[in-house]
Amino acid sequence: MIVVLDTWSAAVPTMYACKLMRKKYIIRTGGDFLWEAYVERAGEMVLLKDFYATSIGKLSRKERFTFELSGKVLQQCGP
Helix, strand or coil, rough: EEEEEECCHHHHHHHHHHHCCCCCCECCCCHHHHHHHHHHHHCCCHHHHHHHHHHHHHCCCCHHHHHHHHHHHHHCCCC
């Protein structure tokens, strides 16, 4: 089992490596890369607790890609 300490920059390559090696991985979530990127780009001070309910429709193409791939990474991790 592999422990990943990041939901984006470490988790995405780990997901593919674990598929090749037939290993499982778990993710420690300590923040939200997508929310941070959106707030930085848009300059909109939306709270993390409100972000997914109010701002998903405003994501850029790159942010939508991040959202979809992050979801895949989280779905495929295991205990």
